[in-house]
Amino acid sequence: MKKQKIKKVKPGRLKRRENMMGYVFILPWLIGLFGLVLYPLCQSFKYSLNRIVMNPVLGRVMTFQGIDNFRKIFLEDPDFIVQLQGYLWQTLLAVPVIVAFALILAIMLNGNIRLKGFFRLIFFLPVIIASGPVMNQLIGQGAASIPMMNVQMITGVFGSFLPKVVADAVTNVFSNIIMFLWYSGVQILIFLAALQKIDSSLYEAAKIDGGSAWECFWKITIPTIKPMMLLNAVYTVIFMSNIETNGIITLIKTRMFSSGMSGGYGYASAMAWCYSIVVTLIVVVFAAVLMGRKDIYERRARKHRREMRKQQRLAKKFRRRGARNERRNAKKAKKAA
């Protein structure tokens, strides 16, 4: 008998024509995507390979320079590399701190406590007021560090064994710890909403099987809210890369309007490209870390399967060897006979 192919059900012509209406609805966004995102992206790449000078008579004058802008950024610019490294370490350090902190707070708020609304009100408050200039003012006043905390000592401890850039980032995070905690307002709410959606019968079943609260946390809560952890990590990276306390974006803007060899649209575009690649890489790193790991049960099952296969192979080997030896013995016996 011939195998019957299962055909995919294609939408009918009417349905297809109707679906075309989707383009009408997303048309404004589509124009914006091409006009204000993709086209400027290519344009910006073109700029980054050019040197652009503003001339009062001729307007913009572009001269092609190849990768000269990038060479200057990495080899001659005194600020960019320092800022970029600082940003990189700070983000890699602060994002896990923020996400973990938000998770802990969300779990505490999710418990059976009074004044839940009041606490949520406080923890969400920074979302409203955390803008770049306000944060800069607060950092300038030293209001962003906890007064009881001894930052000097922490810096000393970390500075003794870490490279300077990393140690600086650690110091920065600790001395402005309130600022970083302030960035976790939305994340707390997202975790809280996710925690409330977890089926309580899961916990009951675990309890009946003798699971402790600790085990429940690692084997029910964490796997369930893992997608939310990814969402929060990405959100935090984007937020931290766009707020004005981040020195690197201010640097790009200053360079955009400064004249001279290390300035102008071309140079700033090259900087923006480097910066964007770093931001995207950070997002990819967090996505890989949070998406790649499988469930604990899956991991255990896979381990078990691997073990089984190993044993089977071993058993097969023994059997084969046994058969071979038998044959040999039989031959020997024959010879002897």
Add this chain to the structure above:
Amino acid sequence: MKDATLKKQKKQPNRLSYKGAWKDRLRKFVFGSKEKEGAGKQTVVYILLISIGFVYLYPLLYMISRSFMTVSDLLDSSIQWLPTEFYTDNYKNAARAMDFWKTFKDSVMVAGIPTLINVVICAIVGYGFARYNFPGKKILMGLLIFSFILPPQITMMPTYVFYTDMETWVKETFKLENFQMIGSLKSFTLPAILGQGLKSQIFILIFWQFFRQVPQALIEAAKIDGAGHFKSFARIAIPSAAPAILVVFLFSIVWYWNESYLTQLYVVGTTQDAVSSLSTLVVSLSTFETSYASAASQSGGQMVSINENIKMAGTMLSILPLLIMYFVLQRQFVESVDRTGITGE
């Protein structure tokens, strides 16, 4: 005989009968059992929450207390939190330097108009993504998320050039001398109309998530009754999306209000030839020191020279409108994330 057994039964339930029973009870009281949370654990949670809450509010309290202090209070090391008198001159000076009422009106406009456009456009685009299965939808959704991750700095230079070119083009072709792109609100409204406003991608995703949950049967019923695509959108999808609209409105207004980087570049203008009369409170805070100095020199010695307390008063003034809005609409803000259904159903 019977009496003896009864006595035995009565005696047995007494927990204090065995050795070390009180220890068990204490442990149960503090750490809790599987059925009930212990009092000790509860206390720890409350202490943690209250102390973290204090840490959260600390910069705000610091700001409020500092903004009411006189200069002598600032120098007096015995004064930590409470100022010696109710001193409001800091606020008066800061408000004068920021030109508070005009800047406030500008801020409302700069935050409000793009927000309204954002709500409308993002709702339409989100509906398009949620309702129709057009070819290439997955790729476009991917591009949507990609454009969210992409920092605005990378498209900033070409966009700026594009706006200036557009300015000269419109001036020449339509003979409009006063047309401005950079240094006017148009540079914010145009991206908003094209669905590329500030964090519009998140709002589109929120609407998409929301409209996916609108039952398809409702829309089909409307179709049978003769409603077209736009009518079923306006009459069925929009009225059911009130929570999403509220969330998008609130977040959009907060984010536009707090945006200073792009506002300064596009709306306020940085170069000499493109300076506008618009300014927002947050932007004027970032240039507070220079604007205060110029205001002080104009006032002819009436204003004291700048100090930390005045800076704090200025910071307080720039966040005050949002703070008031937050405390009025607190429920809407705090429950917003639940309502978007961002966590899925």
